[in-house]
Amino acid sequence: MRFTPHFLEELRARLPVSEVVSKRVKLKRAGREWKGLSPFHQEKTPSFTVNDQKQFYHDFSTGKHGNIFDFVMETEGVSFPEAVERLASMAGLAVPAATPDAARQEQRRKTLHDVMEIAAKFFQDTLTSRHGAQARGYLADRGIGPQTQLQFRMGYAPEDRFALKEHLGAAGIPVSDMVETGMLIGGDDIPVPYDRFRDRVMFPISDARGRIIAFGGRALKKDVPAKYLNSPETPLFHKGDNLYNFPMARKAAHDGAPIVVVEGYVDVIAMVGVGFAGAVAPLGTALTENQLQLLWKMVDEPILCFDGDRAGQKAAWRAAELALPHLKPGKSLRFALLPEGQDPDDLARSGGRGAIEDVIAAAGTLSDLIWAREIAAGDFTTPERRAALEARIGEISNGIRDDVVKKYYRQDLAERLYRQFGGGARSGGGNNRSGQQGSFQRAPRQPFVPRISAGNRGLSPTASQVLGRGPYQAVSSQLATSSIMRGQRSAISRREALILQSLINHPWLLHDRLEEVAALELAHPEMHRLRAGIIAAFAHEHHHGDEAEQSAEMREDLVKAGFSEQLQKVEQAITVQAVWASQPGAAREDVLATWMQLVALHRQYHSLLRELKDAELALGAEASETHYGWLRDVKARLAEVDGTEALIEGFGELSGRFQRSQ
Secondary structure: OOOOHHHHHHHHHHOOHHHHHOOOOOOEEEOOEEEEOOOOOOOOOOOEEEEOOOOEEEEOOOOOEEOHHHHHHHHHOOOHHHHHHHHHHHHOOOOOOOOHHHHHHHHHHHHHHHHHHHHHHHHHHHHHOHHHHHHHHHHHHOOOOHHHHHHOOOEEEOOOOOHHHHHHHHOOOOHHHHHHOOOEEEEOOEEEEEEOOOOEEEEEEEOOOOOEEEEEEEEOOOOOOOOEEEOOOOOOOOHHHOOEOHHHHHHHHHOOOOOEEOOOHHHHHHHHHOOOOOEEEOOOOOOOHHHHHHHHHHOOOOEEEEOOOHHHHHHHHHHHHHHHHHOEOOEOOEEEEOOOOOOHHHHHHHHHHHHHHHHHHOOEEHHHHHHHHHHOOOOOOOHHHHHHHHHHHHHHHHOOOOHHHHHHHHHHHHHHHHHHHOOOOOOOOOOOOOOOOOOOOOOOOOOOOOOOOOOOOOOOOOHHHHOOOOOOOOOOHHHHOOHHHHOOOOOOOHHHHHHHHHHHHOOOHHHHHHHHHHHOOOOOHHHHHHHHHHHHHHHOOOOOOOHHHHHHHHHHHHHHOOOHHHHHHHHHHOOOOOOHHHOOOOOHHHHHHHHHHHHHHHHHHHHHHHHHHHHHHHHHHOOOHHHHHHHHHHHHHHHHHHHHHHHHHHHHHHHHHHHHHO
C-alpha cells in the first residue's frame, strides 16, 4: 500500500476540511460548522455544510458528501493518488514512496522534471526577448496573442546550437540529464551534445499533474526536414500515453465541457480560444489505445474532429478500427468532419465559436461512420455483393470484445441492412415462416426481454407487455416491483424502515457512520427525504443528554421540519414485531451488530436486484442454459437474503420478549 493509514490520518490532522473546501467555496461560520453555496451546482440558498470535528462535508442539495480526499477528487476530477499528492503539497508533507527502488526512481524523475521546468522558462523568456521577434510575428499571424502564449506557456528555442545547453549548464544541470530529458542530442558518435530544438516555436507538453514532460517545436524556416518536431521517448515522456492539453481538458470535462480531439497544437489552442476548453491532440501520431483510454476516463463519448479531406476520412476510419475492440457499455466515439480544406484553426478564425459548434453538433456516431465506410463506394446490385457486405459487417461486430455492445451493434447494423435492401420495415410482431429472424429483418428497438410464448417469435415484447399487459409475463415479481423497473417502490420496505428507525432511536450511530448513512441506496423517495432530514437534524449539533433525550430531540426536530407523515410511515412499514436492537434502550453492542447486518443485507439486496435485471435481459436476448442457470442462481441468492432477514426479525421478536420478561 503506497499511502499508509498513518500518513492519511496525518494529512487529515494537518488539513481541516474547511481549509481545503475554502479554496473553492466561500464559507461562513454557523455554530460549530461552516456553511456555503454548493460547489456542485448553482444555488441561491446555502445547503453545503462542513464540520471540522467530524472531518466531513455534506451537500444537502445533491447528496454528495465525504472527506478532504473526496472533495478534491469531486471538484478537480482527479484520482485518489493525485488527490493525496495535492493535499500533501498543501500540508507540506512529503509523499512516501512505495519501496526504496521506487523512491530512487521518483527522485530521479523529480530531478528530470526540474530540468524540463528550467528549459520551459528559458524558452518563455526567449520568446519575449529581441531574439523571439520572428516567433512572435508567426504567432500573431496565427491569431495567438500574448495572453494565450502565457496560458499555454509557449516559448521560442533560439537558433544557436548550444543556447539551451549553456543555460542549463549555468543552472548546474549535468549534460547527462540534458540528454536523458531529450533536450540535447548526444550519443557515442556525437562528441559534443547539442540542442535538439533550434529556431522553433515551442509548445510545452504536460502530464496529468501539469508537470512539463516534453516539448513540441514548430520550425520557422520552410526548408527544414521536419516542420514539427517532438521530444523523443524519455523516462518522463511516452508520446502514445499522453495528450496535448490533457490537464486543462480533464478539468474542463469535469465541469461538463465536451472533449474534442483535433490534430495539432495550434488547433487545440484555437479551439480553447473560442471556448472549447476540452480540446486535446495526440502528439504527432495516430490515436493510440492508451490515449483512447485517457479520453474515456474524461468523458463517455469524446468527439474526434478531423479534416474533411481524404486524409481526414482515413484518420477517422483508423480511429474507429482502433476503438471497436475496446468499446464498453456507454463508452464510444463521435466523429465530426470539417469543411474540406479547413482545419480547426482556420475555421475558428474565420467563423468563431459558432462555426465550431455547427461542426460539433453535426458529429455522427461510431456506428454511423462504420456503415458509411462500408457502403461508400460499393455496388450492391447482386445478392452475392449484398451477402459480402453482410459478412464484412458480421466480422466488424465480432471484433467487439464486450458481448453486450457486440449484441447491440449486430442489432443496429442488421437494421441498417434491412432498411437499405429490404424495402422498408417489417410490421411489428409478424412471424416469418421459419420462426427465426432473417438477417435483413428489422431488429427491434425495444429492450431485450425473455420470450416465453413459443408461438411468438417475431419482435421482442415491449417493457409494458413484460410487466403484465400481454402474454409475456417474464420479469420476476421482485424485479417488476423494484425501483430498477418502476423508478420507486409503491410501499416502503421493512428493511429501510428499520434502518431509519435505528438512526432515530440511536442518534449516536451517526457520529461514527455518517458517510455510510449518506451513501445508502434508498428506493422509496420519502425515505430518501427522511434520511436527509435525519442528517440535517444531526448536523445541528444541539443534542445533549442521554440517548433517550437525544432521540426525543431528533424526533422533535423532524416533526418541526415537516416529517411527521414520513415518521408514521416508518412505524407502519414495520409490520412484524420490531427488531429489538432498533428500539430504544438496546445495548450499544446489540445495536451496532444489528445495524451492520441490516446495512449488509440492504446493500446485498440492491446489488442482487441489479444482477437480476441483467440476468433476465440476457435470457431475453439468448435463451441459453447458461443464462437460465444465471437467473436461477440470482433468485436463489435473493431467497437467501430474504431468509436471513427473516431470521433477524425473528431474533428481534424473541429478544424483545426476553427483555420484557426480565
